[in-house]
Structures are given as structure tokens and as C-alpha cells.
Amino acid sequence: MSRELEHELTDLALRIAREAGDLARVRRAEGVHLAATKSSLADIVTDADREVEALIRERLRAVRPGDGFLGEESDSEQGESGITWVVDPIDGTVNYAYGIPSYAVSIAAVQGRAEPGEWDALAAAVYAPASDELFTATRGHGAWLGGRRLSVTTETPAGALLATGFGYDPATHDGDLATVRKVMTIARDLRRAGAASLDLAFVAAGRLDGYFERGLKHWDHAAGALLVSEAGGVVSFADARSSRPMLIAGGTEVHARLRQIIENET
Numbered sequence: 229m230s231r232e233l234e235h236e237l238t239d240l241a242l243r244i245a246r247e248a249g250d251l252a253r254v255r256r257a258e259g260v261h262l263a264a265t266k267s268s269l270a271d272i273v274t275d276a277d278r279e280v281e282a283l284i285r286e287r288l289r290a291v292r293p294g295d296g297f298l299g300e301e302s303d304s305e306q307g308e309s310g311i312t313w314v315v316d317p318i319d320g321t322v323n324y325a326y327g328i329p330s331y332a333v334s335i336a337a338v339q340g341r342a343e344p345g346e347w348d349a350l351a352a353a354v355y356a357p358a359s360d361e362l363f364t365a366t367r368g369h370g371a372w373l374g375g376r377r378l379s380v381t382t383e384t385p386a387g388a389l390l391a392t393g394f395g396y397d398p399a400t401h402d403g404d405l406a407t408v409r410k411v412m413t414i415a416r417d418l419r420r421a422g423a424a425s426l427d428l429a430f431v432a433a434g435r436l437d438g439y440f441e442r443g444l445k446h447w448d449h450a451a452g453a454l455l456v457s458e459a460g461g462v463v464s465f466a467d468a469r470s471s472r473p474m475l476i477a478g479g480t481e482v483h484a485r486l487r488q489i490i491e492n493e494t
């Protein structure tokens with residue numbers, strides 16, 4: 229992969245994420261309409277989710293018609309370039325529907341088989357329209373918030389500020405809360421913001437010391453995971469082959485301590 233192409237992919241992701249985020253912001257102000265529910269009544273999709281993903285897909289196809297596409301709200305497409313775009317048009321959909329300003333457009337370009345642990349993430353953009361913050365990363369060239377280079381935290385003398393999330397299936401909540409109870413032994417406090425891509429962007433920016441969540445979809449974490457690794461952090465999956473793998477992210481020490489607790493909890 230040429231360095232030039234990786235930077236071109238990041239620039240494309242950046243431009244489209246901003247345009248898509250502006251559309252999401254306009255639709256939010258106009259009023260959000262529920263389009264459907266998916267895995268449960270709590271797992272919703274709005275008209276804006278679908279419209280924003282269609283815009284992203286159209287913009288990508290116009291510039292790179294041979295690439296694959298894997299998005300939350302539309303059919304996947306293989307492509308023949310070896311590059312796949314992994315897209316969550318509005319990550320934090322429930323927040324978006326309720327008017328809580330913690331949502332983001334998440335766009336990642338990956339090379340190889342479009343499976344976490346098998347793909348090479350090349351470029352990422354996570355755009356938070358409500359705060360007008362655009363996080364980007366290019367493989368081997370760092371993670372950035374605008375012109376500021378990002379770094380994960382390395383010391384947690386008062387304990388780690390951690391974030392997590394819960395799935396849409398109420399039957400999984402007891403087990404996830406049991407994990408929270410065990411993880412709190414190393415935490416100063418816990419945040420639950422409701423958008424994995426922003427939780428990962430905040431780990432990359434040093435606003436969180438670590439993040440863990442079971443059952444995320446590829447599009448929830450593809451871009452944010454590259455932000456964390458390019459900011460000097462570590463992202464891994466415990467129970468990688470289970471139906472609900474546990475994503476763990478943080479600086480080296482926090483990641484290791486989270487992984488040890490989570491792997492020893494069963």
C-alpha cells in the first residue's frame with residue numbers, strides 16, 4: 229500500500245464524514261423519525277441513519293467505485309480493489325433519537341478480509357457533529373483531532389477513568405453488569421456515553437483511560453480502533469470467537485489490567 233494512497237483514503241473519509249455529519253445534524257434539528265426496529269424494540273434505525281449511509285455510500289462510489297462496503301444500514305458489497313469501507317452512519321443512534329448530543333459518523337477503510345483481527349485498518353474518520361470534532365488516523369502516521377496529535381494516557385494514579393456500554397438484548401445485561409462490578413476494582417469512575425466510536429476516540433485523545441464493551445458490530449469499532457492504536461494504545465478482543473466478543477481498549481497498562489480481569493472472570 230503506498231503511503232500516498234493511505235493519506236488519500238484518510239482525506240476522503242474526513243471529507244465525507246464531515247458532509248455526512250452535517251446532514252445528520254440538520255435532520256436532527258428537523259425532527260427524527262423512527263424507520264424500523266432491528267434485533268429488539270430497543271435496537272432502532274431512523275430515517276436519518278438510512279439517508280446518511282446512502283450519502284456516504286454514494287460519495288465513496290463516485291471516487292472509488294471498486295472498493296467494498298460494509299455498513300450498518302444497507303447491504304454489504306465485496307468490491308475488487310481489496311479495500312472495504314466499514315461505516316456506521318450514525319453511531320449512538322439511540323442518543324441521536326432522544327436528542328442526546330453524543331453521536332458520531334464513523335468511517336474506516338480496511339485492507340484484506342473485512343473481519344476484525346484479519347483486516348488491516350488503513351484510514352479512519354470519526355466525526356461528532358454536535359461538538360464539531362473530527363478525529364482522524366492514518367496507519368503509521370498517528371491519530372489527530374484537527375491539527376492536534378493524540379496520545380492515550382499512560383498513568384492512572386487515582387484509578388482508571390473507564391467507559392463501557394450495554395447491548396440491546398436485556399438478557400445480556402446481568403452478565404455485563406457483573407463484568408462492570410469486577411472492573412471497578414481498578415477504576416476511579418465509569419462513563420456510559422452510548423457511542424463506541426466516540427468512546428474509542430476519547431481513549432485515543434486521553435479523555436478516557438480505557439474502554440470495554442461486549443457485542444459491538446464491526447462498524448461500531450473499525451474507525452475508533454485505528455484511532456487508539458495510532459495514538460499509542462492497544463485494542464484487542466477477549467472471547468474473540470464467541471457471539472459477543474469483548475472489545476478492550478486503552479494504554480498498554482490499562483489494557484493489560486482490563487484484559488486480565490475480564491479473562492479471569494469466568
Ligand code: LIP
Binds near residue numbers: 444
Ligand atoms: C451503539 C454502540 C454503543 C453500544 C450501543 C450500540 P449504534 O451502536 O456505539 O457503544 O453500547 O448498544 O450498539 O447501534 O448506535 O450504531
